[in-house]
Amino acid sequence: LGLRWSQWKWVVLIAPAVVFGMWLFLVVLEVSGFNGWMQQVTGDGVQETVTLFQETEDPLVLGMVSLLAVVVAPLTEEVIFRGYLYPVAKRFAGRVPAVLFSSLIFAAAHNIALALLPLFVLAVLLAWVYERTGSIWAPIACHALFNSATVVMQLLIRVGWVEIPAT
Numbered sequence: 001l002g003l004r005w006s007q008w009k010w011v012v013l014i015a016p017a018v019v020f021g022m023w024l025f026l027v028v029l030e031v032s033g034f035n036g037w038m039q040q041v042t043g044d045g046v047q048e049t050v051t052l053f054q055e056t057e058d059p060l061v062l063g064m065v066s067l068l069a070v071v072v073a074p075l076t077e078e079v080i081f082r083g084y085l086y087p088v089a090k091r092f093a094g095r096v097p098a099v100l101f102s103s104l105i106f107a108a109a110h111n112i113a114l115a116l117l118p119l120f121v122l123a124v125l126l127a128w129v130y131e132r133t134g135s136i137w138a139p140i141a142c143h144a145l146f147n148s149a150t151v152v153m154q155l156l157i158r159v160g161w162v163e164i165p166a167t
Contacts, residue, residue, distance in 0.1 A: 074143035
């Protein structure tokens with residue numbers, strides 16, 4: 001798993017770069033009309049946890065959902081997908097098929113068609129980070145920062161500091 005990572009300081013550069021790259025990709029999907037098209041085709045909206053986060057008035061629920069998104073999900077998902085599934089698939093099929101397979105399973109596990117492509121791309125980036133660093137801590141940090149940025153954005157939308165334009 002690469003639990004001992006001597007170059008952990010690199011995560012300070014790697015994680016923000018992954019988050020920035022993903023946000024740029026998400027903007028491209030939105031501007032290109034891909035998201036609108038996917039919503040028409042699939043009828044998907046947002047993930048249930050995002051809906052819960054947006055609609056709850058209970059601060060305890062808000063805190064628990066935030067904790068799950070920022071700490072629990074990155075830890076568990078990275079250990080499962082990059083720490084276990086990817087290396088096993090890599091042993092049997094090679095690096096590229098393993099990245100594609102584990103990334104597709106990661107994206108599908110979130111159970112929302114609209115997020116399939118962005119989550120697949122995120123998973124590919126996380127697998128690349130895992131390969132480049134040799135440590136599970138790097139993709140965990142990237143995943144946690146990505147989810148943290150998403151939670152912060154949702155909080156800013158909740159309090160009215162950020163508005164999402166109507167489509």
